[in-house]
Amino acid sequence: MEKLKVVIVDDEERxxxxxxxxxxxxxxxxxxxxxxxxxxxxxxxxxxVSPDILITDIRMPGCSGLELIEKVKNSCPELEIIVISGYAHFEYAQQAIRFGVGHYLLKPINKAELTEILEKLKKKISQRRESEKNKEELIQRAQKNESHMRSRFILELFDGNFANLQEILSTEMLEENYHIYIKPGLIQAFCLKMDCEENALGDSSVDVLMEKAKEILERNLKDKCLELVMEIRGFYCLGFVNYESRYQDEIRRVLKNALNQIEVQRAIFKQVDFSMSLGSSSREIKDLPHSAEEAQKLIYQRLVKGSGRLLEHMGEESSMQGEKMLDKYLREITHAAETLSLEIADQAVEYLQEKVRGIRNPRGCEIQELVYCAADIFGACIQMPERAAQLEKFRKQCEQCSNIDKLFECLRMFQREHIEKIVESRENERVRPVRKAKEYIQNHYGEPLTLEEVSEEVGLSPNYFSVLFKKTQGEGFARYLINVRIEQAKLLLRETNYPIVEICRKVGYNDLKHFTQTFEKITDVKPSTYRKLYG
Structure with a gap:
């Protein structure tokens, strides 16, 4: 294979x-x-030279690294780029990631990390060239790809697909179906979770951060394990380790050290938090689904214990009585839904939050489930449109909460958003017939209009229409009609030569004397005087 060409750019020659x-x-x-x-x-x-890889500093005189990246990406979109940055300038590296840069190095440059990234890029470029050579062949190969099958097993494991089929798990089955090779020793599932506020990072930034976290885990674990399988799913990195039993404490120490290294990303990006959970270990492959389930439940303990930790062992049974809490919440939120009261809705959330604070040995997974149930109850109370989709969106927002306060704030904002939508919708329903009536008046003010005629036009009873019109406009129907007619009369007096008697008829009056008196009462001058002053 032809050698890959690399260009190095930094304003410091050394x-x-x-x-x-x-x-x-x-x-x-x-x-x-x-x-x-x-x-x-x-x-x-x-x-x-049309290089394959560009290694560039982010801050340089003349043309910055960002400008350079933007220019070369426009002309060479397949050029692989490694960004070099110091902590003080990392906001520029974040921008570079949005331009599609997939790798970055922090000063001082680490030899092992640089070599590892170059190896990854070499493999990526090789795969791309092979793909261009024979796409169809590569697709068929990918379907049987060992990495693909290993990743598939992890996703199926954490989805619970093997929870009731533990007896089918064996070393032979994993080797044959998933290219996973388990050796005698312990096997243990783990779960890494990144939390960040909604829309705080773009999809490309999330992908880069999670890939970086996976790289750190692999770098720390690969020499200590007999087998290591991991897969990224959104904000999660899921996996399991197989290792010699004598290294159990060492594996735990290595995982904590890896988490500390991953937490450096928090110092850079600030709006992210990382946590890791570790399921129970076993010598039996059939126990792996239980370990995975345990790791998934334990990751919610970050809500209670705080992020940045390796979470193990659920501990004593929780004193939480979710059903009793939800009984009172149901009464309060039903009242809030009936009255569309944001204050009462907030109080319902505060009640749940206070109750949770008083729990002995709280479990994060139970608190998370409590909040999901509360949102479901609220959705039913207000007869939420597209309820399933809205609740799914809410759950995704909750998944990104790193502590209990943020979780309950998420519920509070969810309730507020939907109550405000109902209030706005009902307000529009109230205003709509009045708006339609005003349009009708503007088009027919020259005719002998009556309250009954206009109310029939908008489909309301005269009494209800009269009350609604006054409440919305701040003046009654008759006063509004008079004002519209007089404003039109003023316009005709200023801009036309029509006789006043004709203007009187055009704006809906049959009696000139009555028109003159009404005009004078509103404008303090007779129509003829108004024309002299403003015509």
């Missing part, structure tokens, strides 16, 4: 030389095709 010296380029099947010390020079080198 950094360029350091990167060149850190890697055995020949052994990796790569060559440094050029070095540059500013973005403008780098653009020219990229144009000339």
């Amino acid at each position: 950094i360029c030389q350091l990167i060149q010296a850190l890697v055995k380029w020949d052994e990796m099947g790569m060559q440094v095709a050029g070095m540059a010390h500013n973005g403008i020079e780098a653009c020219e080198i990229v144009r000339k």
